[in-house]
Amino acid sequence: MHRRTLIKHMAALTLAPLAATAARISIAREGPLRVIVPFPPGGGTDVLGRVIAATLGDSLERSVIVENKPGASGMLGADYTANGAKDGSILLFAGLVPSVRYYARPAEEVLKQLAPVCPIARSPYMVAVNGDLPARTLGELVAQARGAPKSLTFGSPGNATPQHLATELLQAACGIDMLHVPYRGTGPMMTDLLGGQIQVVVATVAAVEPYLKSGRLRVLAVTSQERLARYPDIPTVAESGFPGFVAQIQFGTYCAAGTPEAAIAALNQGINHALQTDAVHAKLAEQGFQPTGGTPAQLRDALLAEIRDVAGLVQADKVRVDL
Structure with missing residues (x-):
């Protein structure tokens, strides 16, 4: 693998x-x-x-x-x-x-x-962004992040949590450098994503799903090997231009x-x-x-x-x- x-x-x-x-x-x-x-x-x-x-x-x-x-x-x-x-x-x-x-x-x-x-x-992760962010695809997010290193912030439920590690691996695969904002749990992280205090999260389906229809966030990709049956229109990270990435x-x-x-x-x-x-x-x-x-x-x-x-x-x- x-x-x-x-x-x-x-x-x-x-x-x-x-x-x-x-x-x-x-x-x-x-x-x-x-x-x-x-x-x-x-x-x-x-x-x-x-x-x-x-x-x-x-x-x-x-x-x-x-x-x-x-x-x-x-x-x-x-x-x-x-x-x-x-x-x-x-x-x-x-x-x-x-x-x-x-x-x-x-x-x-x-x-x-x-x-x-x-x-x-x-569980796989979803790469989600605040709904006001211009990026509509993972490729567009990567282009924005590469153009201005450290200008985008990503949240995690805490330092060195699995979500933090997954995001660092994603950054390495994509060649980008975003600023890490650790929280004390998933709830506060998602609240700040929706509010625009942070722009990006790599979070579980369970964390992201309740807000999918709100319009306040957008899922750009999933980190599974194949697309999720429940969300067939969301591409994988690999399909988005980063072959081999699975988390x-x-x-x-x-x-x-x-x-x-x-x-x-x-x-x-x-x-x-x-x-x-x-x-x-x-x-x-x-x-x-x-x-x-x-x-x-x-x-x-x-x-x-x-x-x-x-x-x-x-x-x-x-x-x-x-x-």
Whole structure:
């Protein structure tokens, strides 16, 4: 696959088959399962976490509570989970790399703090601009950005978030240099895009879709390998003149390192079962997500590979990691 693909190591993941008897998974149920979302309500991670949590409780025969713990580009939620109970009662829903801290450290260090549980889903990005921007195509946006470096601003949900990394990779592919404006979550970022405080975002379908008919933003391209079935008129980045560019965000779940393997296995089985239900499939599809599922080992391998791949951006000073 092309090296400019942001997240490329989990494309082969498929949902693990589960027997009908696994509809309810038996694990210790002393108190609720707390699902930690390290970003504010309304973003892709939050939407995904709540969709899965609604069905996961039934699979585990256990109450599930979703808690938003935003801050520091996901670090606060990741640290809360890593320092929490090691009994499977706290489950972090996050991007493939749950904390920006790990980009500046040896790849294996994340495994000393967080235990991979299950891959969840993936989604392509949309390259969207404020509706008042003259650009009608990605090529026109690139021409404008090349003509006046740093004159355009792009937003992200936070420094070193997957959306930030995807935009930096897009800039490298297009040969442009826009000014980065990090936010504390997707909601504030989209608000400022609509208001014209920033001009460009590379965001998930779930983040962009609610505003597509408003006329206040315009989608120039999608970062998937092929056009999205729901939006056949929106070209891919590759079709727009930048062959080989593909980027997608991946989501996974984690517990504190040291959590017993039996607890992780039970959570993994419960999550995979939830991902196979028609209700979850339909809701994820509505938000532009493709369920993946899989094993802890598959999530671990993809996590380590992604950290190593992004190290080049950190070394090139395109992404700042505040430890």
